[in-house]
Amino acid sequence: MTTNQRFNVAVLPGDGIGLEVMEPAVEVLKAVQAKLGGFELSFSDHECGAGLYKKTGDALPQDLVEKIGAADAMLVGAMGLPDVRYPDGREITPQVDLREIFGLYGGVRPAKALKGVPPVLADPRAADIDFVLIRESTEGLFVGRKKAERIGNEIARDTMEITRNTSEKLFHFSYQLAQQRKAKGKPGRLTCVDKANVLGSTAFFRQIFDEVGEQYPDIERDYGYIDAVAMNFVKKPWTYDVLVTENMFGDILSDLAAGLIGGLGFAPSADIGDRQAVFQPCHGTAPDIMGQGKANPTATILSAAMMLDWLGETHDLQACRDGAALIDNAVADAFATGGLKSFELGGEAGTRAIADAILERIA
Numbered sequence: 001m002t003t004n005q006r007f008n009v010a011v012l013p014g015d016g017i018g019l020e021v022m023e024p025a026v027e028v029l030k031a032v033q034a035k036l037g038g039f040e041l042s043f044s045d046h047e048c049g050a051g052l053y054k055k056t057g058d059a060l061p062q063d064l065v066e067k068i069g070a071a072d073a074m075l076v077g078a079m080g081l082p083d084v085r086y087p088d089g090r091e092i093t094p095q096v097d098l099r100e101i102f103g104l105y106g107g108v109r110p111a112k113a114l115k116g117v118p119p120v121l122a123d124p125r126a127a128d129i130d131f132v133l134i135r136e137s138t139e140g141l142f143v144g145r146k147k148a149e150r151i152g153n154e155i156a157r158d159t160m161e162i163t164r165n166t167s168e169k170l171f172h173f174s175y176q177l178a179q180q181r182k183a184k185g186k187p188g189r190l191t192c193v194d195k196a197n198v199l200g201s202t203a204f205f206r207q208i209f210d211e212v213g214e215q216y217p218d219i220e221r222d223y224g225y226i227d228a229v230a231m232n233f234v235k236k237p238w239t240y241d242v243l244v245t246e247n248m249f250g251d252i253l254s255d256l257a258a259g260l261i262g263g264l265g266f267a268p269s270a271d272i273g274d275r276q277a278v279f280q281p282c283h284g285t286a287p288d289i290m291g292q293g294k295a296n297p298t299a300t301i302l303s304a305a306m307m308l309d310w311l312g313e314t315h316d317l318q319a320c321r322d323g324a325a326l327i328d329n330a331v332a333d334a335f336a337t338g339g340l341k342s343f344e345l346g347g348e349a350g351t352r353a354i355a356d357a358i359l360e361r362i363a
Contacts, residue, residue, distance in 0.1 A: 004040040005317055009307070010071035014095075015049040016285025017295035018077025024355030025075065025300040031362045032308070032326055038319025039311070044071070049079035050092040050285075060094040065101060069276065073307050074098070076280040077300065081287055090145070098278055099137040104271035105166050106173045107135035107250060108306070109282065111237070111257035111267070116335035118345055120260055121234070131240040132181070133257055134174045135250025137271050139166055142247045162201045162246070164208060171212035173272070174244040178219045186241055191222040193229045193245035193253065202246060209244070230256060258282055263344050265296030268303035270310065279307040289343070293350040296342040301358060302331060330361035 009029075013022040026043060033041055046064055053059040059079075068074055076098070080091045098104065113119065113129040120126070144159035151157075174190055182188030192209040194202035206223065213221045224232070226249045232239070233256050245253065258267035264283035271278045281299030289295060305327035312320030334340055334357040341347020342354060349357075 004038055005315065006040045006042060007072040007311055008042050008044065010068035010074045011043050011045045012048045012068065012074065012076045013045065014077030014079040014285065015051050015081050016078060016287050016290040018049070018079060018285055020290070020293070020295050020351055021281065021297040021300040022075070022077045024297045024351060025304045027355065028301050028327060028358060028362065029304050029308070031359055032323040035362060036319055036323055036326065039317060039323070048094055050081040050084035053092050054084055059092045060097050069102065073311060074276070074278045075304060075307055076278050078281060078283055078285040080285055095278070095280060096142065096145070099271050102273050102276040102278075103138060104273040104276065104278060105136055105138050105170050106272040107137035108177070108270040108272060109133040109135060109250070109254040109257060109267065111261050113261050114266065114332055114335045116338040116340065117262040117266065120262070125238045126260070128238040129260055131237065131257075132177065132242050133250060133254055134170070134177065134242065134244040135254060136166065136170050136245070136247050138247070139163060140247030160199070160201045162205050167205060167208040168212055169274070170244065171209050174242060175212065175216040175219050178242045179216065181242060182219070187220070188218065189220040189222050189241040191224050191229070191240060191243040193224050193226055193243050193249055195226050197225060205246060226253075229253065233257060233260065254282055264299065265342055265344050266298050268299050268306055270303065270306045272310065277307070277310055279303040279310075293352060294343040295351050296344060297351050297355050298331060298342070301327060301355070326362060330358045333361045334358045
């Protein structure tokens with residue numbers, strides 16, 4: 001008898017619509033597990049975020065960090081609420097803390113156009129958008145977020161920090177992802193996005209990019225300043241394959257990338273380190289629509305697919321890779337006819353309708 005490989009998944013639904021879109025994502029994972037076999041997922045739910053902070057004064061307790069850190073993967077919902085803030089005015093963002101605590105330097109943000117989702121750009125080539133933005137997720141300009149310097153009421157100062165250790169790991173990760181895509185017929189080109197003409201920290205970033213790139217002669221090296229890349233995302237995004245950039249630049253570009261494919265409701269993400277990984281939709285908690293059944297669960301469901309793919313790669317388990325492909329194909333098929341239109345696109349398909357359409361295709 002073949003024994004299924006078992007994985008423990010820590011589920012952190014979060015706040016706002018995070019709670020609403022997490023349930024169908026777990027439903028989809030259970031449906032895929034039942035259909036394919038070969039692996040078994042055990043889910044443990046944990047409260048985390050602004051809601052927990054309001055009740056206890058701690059959005060991410062240390063005992064919770066230890067529990068979820070022992071899991072095989074973390075599936076996380078949107079976190080934070082605009083009216084719940086730390087005393088210094090910052091919003092509650094434990095998802096950022098998780099990246100730093102577990103060293104999740106590789107922020108993977110895919111942008112792939114779905115047939116049936118109305119294009120944002122008029123050019124017919126927009127249907128070919130299929131690139132991956134990799135955002136360094138532990139340092140850069142975010143490194144100073146808890147220690148901003150204030151000089152009276154006149155000056156505020158944050159720090160940009162780029163380290164060789166993290167950058168080398170990030171670039172190896174990025175070149176290897178470009179190799180994986182090249183093996184599947186993609187261009188095999190990696191673009192370093194920086195502001196190396198102005199900022200010494202990102203000139204250092206580019207230097208390390210080139211040094212690591214010498215070990216990957218099969219991957220074409222490309223370069224783009226952040227402002228030029230932002231413009232080209234609007235003019236010709238279909239020309240990109242894999243891009244890698246600093247934390248804040250990646251934060252901005254990933255939302256722009258999501259806008260190109262229909263919005264944040266279609267944008268999954270992963271934050272990956274040497275041993276652990278978090279999978280989470282790119283969107284926020286959307287308190288304006290929470291509790292109304294309007295939230296698009298697609299980004300969370302696609303994030304769950306990324307989780308399965310990562311488990312398959314790290315444990316060399318084809319069943320998990322097949323499960324990820326099954327979810328990706330079910331999502332694509334659900335939207336392909338154009339009849340499934342989410343609320344943010346002016347349609348009437350809410351959380352349940354979209355989830356059911358995807359589940360139907362999995363079954």
